Amino acid sequence: MRKSFPVEDLARDARFVRVPIMERITDPRNAFQEQAGSSSRRAAGRLTPERPDAPDAARALMHGIFVGEIQALEGAGRTCWDFEVGAGDEEGVPEVPFELKLDMARQCWDEARHCEISIKLSDHMGTELGEFSENTFLYEAACNPDPVLRLTGVNRALEGLAIDVFNTMREFGELAGDPILEFCEDWMLADEVTHVKMGSDWLRRLTVNDKDRQKRALEFQRVVDKLFSLGGFRGEEEDSPVRLARRFRELAGFKEAEMDTLAEVAREARSEMEAQVARNKIAVTG
Amino acid sequence: MADSKKPRAPFAPWDRREIPGIFSVEESARRVGHYKWIEMRLFEVLGGWVATVPELDVKLRLGTHCYHHAWHAELWHKRLPELREMNPERLTAPPNDELVAFVEAMTEPEAADLTIEKIVGAYRVLIPAKIAAYTYHLNNTSTITDAPTIRSLSFILQDEMSDWRDGEMMLQSLIETEDELQRAIDHQAKLQRLLLAAGGIAGPGTIGDSYANDQEAHA
Ligand SMILES: [Fe+2]
Numbered sequence A: 001m002r003k004s005f006p007v008e009d010l011a012r013d014a015r016f017v018r019v020p021i022m023e024r025i026t027d028p029r030n031a032f033q034e035q036a037g038s039s040s041r042r043a044a045g046r047l048t049p050e051r052p053d054a055p056d057a058a059r060a061l062m063h064g065i066f067v068g069e070i071q072a073l074e075g076a077g078r079t080c081w082d083f084e085v086g087a088g089d090e091e092g093v094p095e096v097p098f099e100l101k102l103d104m105a106r107q108c109w110d111e112a113r114h115c116e117i118s119i120k121l122s123d124h125m126g127t128e129l130g131e132f133s134e135n136t137f138l139y140e141a142a143c144n145p146d147p148v149l150r151l152t153g154v155n156r157a158l159e160g161l162a163i164d165v166f167n168t169m170r171e172f173g174e175l176a177g178d179p180i181l182e183f184c185e186d187w188m189l190a191d192e193v194t195h196v197k198m199g200s201d202w203l204r205r206l207t208v209n210d211k212d213r214q215k216r217a218l219e220f221q222r223v224v225d226k227l228f229s230l231g232g233f234r235g236e237e238e239d240s241p242v243r244l245a246r247r248f249r250e251l252a253g254f255k256e257a258e259m260d261t262l263a264e265v266a267r268e269a270r271s272e273m274e275a276q277v278a279r280n281k282i283a284v285t286g
Numbered sequence B: 001m002a003d004s005k006k007p008r009a010p011f012a013p014w015d016r017r018e019i020p021g022i023f024s025v026e027e028s029a030r031r032v033g034h035y036k037w038i039e040m041r042l043f044e045v046l047g048g049w050v051a052t053v054p055e056l057d058v059k060l061r062l063g064t065h066c067y068h069h070a071w072h073a074e075l076w077h078k079r080l081p082e083l084r085e086m087n088p089e090r091l092t093a094p095p096n097d098e099l100v101a102f103v104e105a106m107t108e109p110e111a112a113d114l115t116i117e118k119i120v121g122a123y124r125v126l127i128p129a130k131i132a133a134y135t136y137h138l139n140n141t142s143t144i145t146d147a148p149t150i151r152s153l154s155f156i157l158q159d160e161m162s163d164w165r166d167g168e169m170m171l172q173s174l175i176e177t178e179d180e181l182q183r184a185i186d187h188q189a190k191l192q193r194l195l196l197a198a199g200g201i202a203g204p205g206t207i208g209d210s211y212a213n214d215q216e217a218h219a
């Protein structure tokens, strides 16, 4: 088996349909969506039970979580396989400490459980597997050839997003009076805090004497963070679909300043998206 | 209880543990190093295979089992310094080149339509070989001096037995045609030959020698 497994070859059964994330974001049909925060816009604004589209929006988000869990499992699994154990001080040989691999194996188990939970939850919510499309951005971040960048992009940026999403879904479960949803999200949230902390700890340990590598890893994290803040999907505004979960991020090793930066990135992404929606509108309606 | 000062047997009448064991500290460390090496190869490949397998249930089981074997590797890693090997990496090694060749062949399948071969290698060949080696170790080491190894072996064997059963059931559910059955048999035979040449996961003598006289059996 190869040491690096390309995203195109990611194995799925016939139920799954893949749509690239940029294709979704630049879909001209977005022109007909109102600005983020408007109550008339489907799948935007804060997820509350009062929204007429709440059941579908929650089902879509849940399915997105499910495919994200599969890719998180696959990414952690590849990190077990792709790198040799070693000090990582030899030129060009990607090596990682033994304990990092143990963490990734542990994450495999956790993500496999998250898939199981998501499948049961999707069923509970009336969703069929494959009903919504899958984008593979999470796994793409997990293909980074530098293990430090890989862990920073996946465990800090994407699993950090998972903290925000699970917290949002947990609150939604509470508001909607769905104890099963609330219960599952609460447990998954605990695991994700652990995974983000793994990312924070390994970033610190592996770059303690290599500030340049640390800088590159944090830059990669910012790119990933920005992509997933697109369209104001995640932010700190009252109407952000997914809110920044500062308390849980802090437990996972995020500093206050980092979370402020993330909130800023989200604000920028939101205004860029609003401008894009306006441009689309002109392009479509003339 | 008549009198708390009345002397009692230090080993209760139901505690039949005995001192004799066939492994010296050095021999135990050598074997434990081989165990760690093979557990690492197994958890790494199970993790790597997750992305290559389209069958959703199999994908999730591989992810779960990946951690089991990583935990076994961790237990052996922690046992090595307790067996006077202060540099665990030194003994984290295969017993011979033949076992390396076996692992290379077992970890080779990658394509999405080779799930049968992947599961056969891990669950019909390697895991049964590990169960054999661990059982031999458990039954032959000193029940008093080597209690820590016995404790780890007992936990690990529980995992191995239940993972083996999971793997066997996945395989039985995947094999639906004569052709698929033949693929499983052919791949198993290929890997079994390589493992035979290696003499087991700890090399020749992995499970003793049934043809030697009593004194030589475990040499
Ligand atoms: Fe997860």
Ligand SMILES: [Fe+2]
Pocket (backbone or CB within 6 Å): A072, A111, A159, A162, A191, A192, A195
């Ligand atoms: Fe995670």
